[in-house]
Amino acid sequence: MHRPTTGTRYYIPDDGKLKMKNKIYPFYFSAGAVLLYSLFMVLPGLLGFFLSFTDWNRYSSEINFIGFQNFALIFSKKNYWNSIINTVIFTVVTIGLKTLFALILALLLTKGLKRFFNFHRAIIYLPSIIPMIVVGIVFKSILHPSSGVLNEFLRGMGLDFMAQKWLTNPDLALYSVALVDTWKGVGFIMVILIAGILVIPVEYYEAAQIDGANQWDELWNITLPLLMPTLTVTTVLNLLYGLKVFDVVWVLTNGGPGYATETVYTLVFKEFSKGRYGVSTALSTLLFVIMSICGYWLIKMMHSNELEA
Amino acid sequence: MNSKNMLLKLLGLMMILGMLVTACSTPATTTATEVPAPADTEEPAATEETGFAPGTTLTYIASQNWVLDSEIELAKKFETETGVHVDFQIIPSDQYFNVLETKLEAGGEGIDIFGGQSGKTDIQLQLDVKKNAVPLTDEEWVSRMNPLSVEQISLDGVTYGLTIWDTIGGSWVVVYNKQMFADNGLSVPTTYAEFAAACQTLQDAGINPVYEPFADGWHHVLWFLEMGPVYEAATPGLADALNANKATFAGNPTMTTALTELKEMYDKGYFGEDALSNEFANTEAVMAEGKYAMTVNRFGLPSQINKAYPDVAEDNFGFFVIPLADNQIWNVNPAAPSKFIYSGSKNIEAAKAYFEFLTRPENLQFMLDNEAQFTMLNFEGVNAELTADQQGFIDTYKEQGTVYQTAVNYVNPQWMDVGQTLTAMFTGAVTPEDVLAETDQRRADMAISAGDEAWK
Numbered sequence: 142m143h144r145p146t147t148g149t150r151y152y153i154p155d156d157g158k159l160k161m162k163n164k165i166y167p168f169y170f171s172a173g174a175v176l177l178y179s180l181f182m183v184l185p186g187l188l189g190f191f192l193s194f195t196d197w198n199r200y201s202s203e204i205n206f207i208g209f210q211n212f213a214l215i216f217s218k219k220n221y222w223n224s225i226i227n228t229v230i231f232t233v234v235t236i237g238l239k240t241l242f243a244l245i246l247a248l249l250l251t252k253g254l255k256r257f258f259n260f261h262r263a264i265i266y267l268p269s270i271i272p273m274i275v276v277g278i279v280f281k282s283i284l285h286p287s288s289g290v291l292n293e294f295l296r297g298m299g300l301d302f303m304a305q306k307w308l309t310n311p312d313l314a315l316y317s318v319a320l321v322d323t324w325k326g327v328g329f330i331m332v333i334l335i336a337g338i339l340v341i342p343v344e345y346y347e348a349a350q351i352d353g354a355n356q357w358d359e360l361w362n363i364t365l366p367l368l369m370p371t372l373t374v375t376t377v378l379n380l381l382y383g384l385k386v387f388d389v390v391w392v393l394t395n396g397g398p399g400y401a402t403e404t405v406y407t408l409v410f411k412e413f414s415k416g417r418y419g420v421s422t423a424l425s426t427l428l429f430v431i432m433s434i435c436g437y438w439l440i441k442m443m444h445s446n447e448l449e450a
Numbered sequence: 451m452n453s454k455n456m457l458l459k460l461l462g463l464m465m466i467l468g469m470l471v472t473a474c475s476t477p478a479t480t481t482a483t484e485v486p487a488p489a490d491t492e493e494p495a496a497t498e499e500t501g502f503a504p505g506t507t508l509t510y511i512a513s514q515n516w517v518l519d520s521e522i523e524l525a526k527k528f529e530t531e532t533g534v535h536v537d538f539q540i541i542p543s544d545q546y547f548n549v550l551e552t553k554l555e556a557g558g559e560g561i562d563i564f565g566g567q568s569g570k571t572d573i574q575l576q577l578d579v580k581k582n583a584v585p586l587t588d589e590e591w592v593s594r595m596n597p598l599s600v601e602q603i604s605l606d607g608v609t610y611g612l613t614i615w616d617t618i619g620g621s622w623v624v625v626y627n628k629q630m631f632a633d634n635g636l637s638v639p640t641t642y643a644e645f646a647a648a649c650q651t652l653q654d655a656g657i658n659p660v661y662e663p664f665a666d667g668w669h670h671v672l673w674f675l676e677m678g679p680v681y682e683a684a685t686p687g688l689a690d691a692l693n694a695n696k697a698t699f700a701g702n703p704t705m706t707t708a709l710t711e712l713k714e715m716y717d718k719g720y721f722g723e724d725a726l727s728n729e730f731a732n733t734e735a736v737m738a739e740g741k742y743a744m745t746v747n748r749f750g751l752p753s754q755i756n757k758a759y760p761d762v763a764e765d766n767f768g769f770f771v772i773p774l775a776d777n778q779i780w781n782v783n784p785a786a787p788s789k790f791i792y793s794g795s796k797n798i799e800a801a802k803a804y805f806e807f808l809t810r811p812e813n814l815q816f817m818l819d820n821e822a823q824f825t826m827l828n829f830e831g832v833n834a835e836l837t838a839d840q841q842g843f844i845d846t847y848k849e850q851g852t853v854y855q856t857a858v859n860y861v862n863p864q865w866m867d868v869g870q871t872l873t874a875m876f877t878g879a880v881t882p883e884d885v886l887a888e889t890d891q892r893r894a895d896m897a898i899s900a901g902d903e904a905w906k
Contacts, residue, residue, distance in 0.1 A: 199551075200575060200900040286724040309726035311877045395544055395667060398726050399874025414548035415867075416575075416899065 193423035199416025211423035224403040231319050232383030238323040243330035251338045266328035277392025280321045284308050311401035322389045330375045337371030373443040384432050502534050502800050511539045512565030513546035516787040520820040528807045534800045544667045562795040568603040568613050569785035571859040579610040583790040591809035596828035598784035612805050615786035619749045619825030622672045623769045630743045638770045642711050645773040649720040652743050658722040661742035663730040667869045672746055677708050679779035679851020689857040695904035699886040708774040709882035716876045738762045749840050750823030757822045769843040780847035785856045860893040
């Protein structure tokens with residue numbers, strides 16, 4: 142009875158064939174959401190893009206268009222470059238570590254442990270819900286070079302050579318921060334992977350076992366290929382999180398020692414607090430472009446692998 | 451019929467949106483004054499006398515270490531007297547200015563009083579007091595505040611804030627353990643060479659020479675910028691030339707010397723093995739326990755140590771100036787942590803009353819008597835008692851000079867950035883020359899943004 146007054150009447154279902162849809166909700170059902178989304182997401186985004194080409198700052202009420210000067214500044218200064226490189230290193234390291242450990246834990250808690258697995262899942266997930274400021278305070282204490290639990294433990298075991306200045310050695314600090322972030326984030330990724338593993342039909346494994354496949358064969362030929370869509374999701378999530386990392390760096394090292402752990406978003410925050418809003422938004426815009434390119438490329442690459450598999 | 455339905459639906463949608471907007475905006479417009487009064491039978495009587503709305507709360511945001519324990523005590527008395535509660539929001543020092551500036555940019559977010567460092571550049575550029583602070587020139591207590599303090603908190607003849615601090619005795623000097631010096635046959639150094647030799651002797655004796663809390667990000671900057679008097683003595687008129695953009699930090703031989711010596715101290719381990727993890731809050735403990743022989747602090751540190759560790763005598767500590775670049779001039783900073791009333795506050799009169807309360811002579815005396823870190827206050831009518839060691843320092847260093855974070859424009863607002871660059875220098879990522887060049891660059895960025903004539 143009801144006929145839509147406007148809006149699209151077509152959609153493409155999973156089989157790829159164009160079909161006509163008669164019963165769709167009228168457009169104004171979404172008007173409120175679209176309005177709020179446009180007002181609070183699209184408009185600030187576009188404004189930010191525009192402002193990155195201006196000299197907007199706290200000290201002057203005038204905003205002048207200055208072309209690509211902010212971007213030229215970013216690419217000409219060692220500190221800005223350094224923050225981009227650190228962000229990329231952090232992202233790559235955390236994607237690798239979180240995926241690896243989350244996969245191992247997910248396999249262990251679905252195919253390995255037969256008892257108390259829900260208890261273990263909860264324990265491993267727990268760090269994900271701890272506020273980052275608490276994580277920062279706890280790990281600053283654990284990683285303290287002279288009085289921290291980690292170094293005390295290593296020295297107690299006679300492994301003095303492994304006791305390091307985890308957060309104050311410029312060669313180590315970024316990796317220490319990445320490890321803490323992995324500890325906190327691995328439970329979340331694990332839960333997603335567990336969900337992915339549990340939806341793989343058990344018949345595949347039974348058929349493989351009849352054909353004489355061992356557990357490695359099952360992992361390589363059934364679990365991983367069928368888990369690829371889930372891994373794509375977790376990798377994209379990790380990628381986006383890694384590229385815009387701020388809180389874990391801020392609470393552990395504040396970007397230091399020196400500029401050793403400075404990332405793009407800690408720099409955005411510092412530039413903003415210095416009142417250099419134009420440079421700050423230019424950095425954000427640059428990161429947005431990098432994130433878009435990386436995300437698109439990654440999804441495309443993983444989807445093509447998925448099809449080949 | 452259809453168009454009527456459509457109209458009704460649209461009206462319904464607008465009503466829902468209207469309610470949403472109202473619901474979202476209500477908390478933002480709710481001020482502390484609208485909070486219902488607690489069920490206390492005595493409070494209404496107090497508030498009737500003072501004229502402040504029942505349940506008035508002053509939100510005071512400040513950096514760690516700026517709000518004194520004695521002030522918190524006085525705030526309680528103020529509440530008893532007026533019914534106005536002071537809510538202290540203390541922010542870690544390394545994040546304070548970021549938080550404050552973000553709040554000010556966002557329209558204050560309920561702030562009534564905010565803390566800030568005085569000093570002409572800071573209050574103009576960092577705090578933008580002309581926009582953010584209430585003028586206080588006509589307040590009675592302004593005439594009793596030390597003129598140097600008033601100058602540093604005023605712009606174009608208008609006073610914008612209240613400074614209650616030990617601006618003279620608050621100088622940052624080297625506090626040393628006299629017993630350790632005596633045990634190792636050391637005397638107060640008068641040159642960098644003597645200072646380095648003393649550090650080496652202590653290190654050889656198994657004592658960490660200097661406690662330097664690098665982890666806080668701000669303290670180690672003192673070694674560089676508090677040396678202003680020696681830079682000025684080597685190049686008279688340098689601060690004015692820097693402010694007129696006719697000189698630079700980069701290439702200044704005295705500054706390069708001071709930073710090179712500081713780097714040498716770090717490289718030789720005079721700050722201890724885990725210096726970059728040291729925190730300012732642990733200063734009293736490590737000095738009391740004799741883990742370190744020296745630290746840069748104020749005249750009040752020995753008293754603070756004695757208060758926290760009664761077994762450690764106050765007179766076990768002496769003072770000398772930071773001897774980088776052979777400095778022998780007393781570094782004085784008339785700028786200090788100060789309080790400002792936010793111009794967008796709904797409780798301006800209550801905040802003024804709070805300032806008036808704090809500056810009453812008996813309350814100022816209470817603060818001086820109860821703050822171990824203070825030896826004197828920047829107000830008339832407050833009696834200070836100096837120890838023999840404090841008097842000894844004053845008698846030794848007759849010449850005084852102003853520190854560069856106050857004497858030179860666009861320096862104090864970049865304090866934390868200088869700290870970060872200095873740490874990069876210690877870790878070998880940049881050189882002392884780079885530190886100076888980057889300081890110049892940040893000054894130029896700020897000056898150009900501010901439209902400073904000297905940079906056009």
